[in-house]
Amino acid sequence: MSLDEHDPGLVGLEAALAALAPMPGRIDRDALLFRAGQLSLRRGRWAWPGVAAALGVVALTLGVVLALRPTPTTVERVVYIRIKEPSPPAPQVREPDVPPPEPKSIAPVATAARQAPMNYLELERQVFRWDMDGMPATLEALSPSGPPLTRDRPFSAPAAPPTFAIFFDLRSLVQ
Amino acid sequence: MGPELLGRLVDEHGAALVLYARQWCMGAEDVVQDALLKLVTQKPPPVSILPWLYRVVRNAAVSAARAERRRRRHEIAAAARTPVWFAAMEASALDVAAATQALQTLPIEQREIIVAHLWGGLTFEQIAEVAQCSSSTAHRWYIAGLSALRERLRVPCP
Numbered sequence: 001m002s003l004d005e006h007d008p009g010l011v012g013l014e015a016a017l018a019a020l021a022p023m024p025g026r027i028d029r030d031a032l033l034f035r036a037g038q039l040s041l042r043r044g045r046w047a048w049p050g051v052a053a054a055l056g057v058v059a060l061t062l063g064v065v066l067a068l069r070p071t072p073t074t075v076e077r078v079v080y081i082r083i084k085e086p087s088p089p090a091p092q093v094r095e096p097d098v099p100p101p102e103p104k105s106i107a108p109v110a111t112a113a114r115q116a117p118m119n120y121l122e123l124e125r126q127v128f129r130w131d132m133d134g135m136p137a138t139l140e141a142l143s144p145s146g147p148p149l150t151r152d153r154p155f156s157a158p159a160a161p162p163t164f165a166i167f168f169d170l171r172s173l174v175q
Numbered sequence: 176m177g178p179e180l181l182g183r184l185v186d187e188h189g190a191a192l193v194l195y196a197r198q199w200c201m202g203a204e205d206v207v208q209d210a211l212l213k214l215v216t217q218k219p220p221p222v223s224i225l226p227w228l229y230r231v232v233r234n235a236a237v238s239a240a241r242a243e244r245r246r247r248r249h250e251i252a253a254a255a256r257t258p259v260w261f262a263a264m265e266a267s268a269l270d271v272a273a274a275t276q277a278l279q280t281l282p283i284e285q286r287e288i289i290v291a292h293l294w295g296g297l298t299f300e301q302i303a304e305v306a307q308c309s310s311s312t313a314h315r316w317y318i319a320g321l322s323a324l325r326e327r328l329r330v331p332c333p
Contacts, residue, residue, distance in 0.1 A: 010321045013330050016268040017321075018293045020261040025193035025204045029185050032208055033178050036215040 176220050181211065188225065191294040194260055196232050198286045200239035206232055226301040229291060233305060269328060277327040285320030288313050 189207060196203035210231040214224065221227035260275040278286055287306060291297045299317070303310040324330075 007318065007322070010318070010325065013321055013325050013328070014293065016330070017274065017289075017324070019264070019267050020269060020271065020274060020294075021264060022190035022194035022294050023260060023262050024190045025207070027185060027189050027193065027204050027208055029182060029189075032185060032211060033181060035212055036178065036181055039212060039216055 176215055176217075181215060184211065184214075184224070184228070188228070188295070191290070191296070192228060192232050194294055195229060195287070195290045196236040196239075197260060198283060198290060199233075199236035200243055202239055202243075203236065206235045206239055209235060223301070225295070226297060226305055229295060229297060229301075230305045233287070273328060274324075277324050280327065281320050281323055285316045285323065288317045289320045289324075292317060 192207045192210070193203045196206040200206060210228055213231055214220070214228060259271060260278065261271045263271050278289070281289070284306075288302055291302045291305065292299065297305070299310040299313045302313045306313060
């Protein structure tokens, strides 16, 4: 679309108008470039405030949950524990040939002694519990060298079976 | 967009953009400056920068004109100090004040197209895109505006 096609007379006016220079205005070039630089740095300005806001919401939510949490109630329960009744003691058989019965406390010690060697701590515990009166048969049984040599038995003979073992053998027979 | 391109846009097209914005509003410099800053923040930058700038300036100037109309008192005071649109040039065949006054009396549709074409360097296709009309309509208004200017400036026919 050419202007000459419509009105060739307008070409001169068009050229005269185009020769006029627009007023430059009051655009501050330096200020504009400065603001453009500022804008280029402000693109990610919502990143950290967004993170802070999200963490604030999380903290607020946790606080509300903590405040509205029901108080823990103490539940009391009665627990019945069945304890096996100890077996009644075996009737003691008094016979003249049979040595006097040993205290009851020897039973577990003697049994343990027959089954496995007694260590020092267990022996000490038994002594503290039953005193030395309850221990002779046990100690005799535990002695590795057998009964001490006396005038009636000057020589070392084969060790007799421990007294408590006989006692328990008898007791088991009675039962 | 780098500062070199922005500075070149201000130097080469700033005055024409201000003149274009003055067709609607008084604060033309602010409108152009905002448009240039908006151009800086565009990601990615527009393909055709100049038509994009004219379109943004036009929209902002129209909005600014609406705001000016709402503030009638300020509008009256601003009308009293209408700036001269063109720089005084001794070699020019036209009187600057007369040309400014003649342009101001034209309808906005014709004025807009004359300014965009003569001083902005936009083609009629680009003007049609900016002004949201067809290119033939833009050309028709351009011819009509020039004819009206010729009458008002009393330029003799060759």
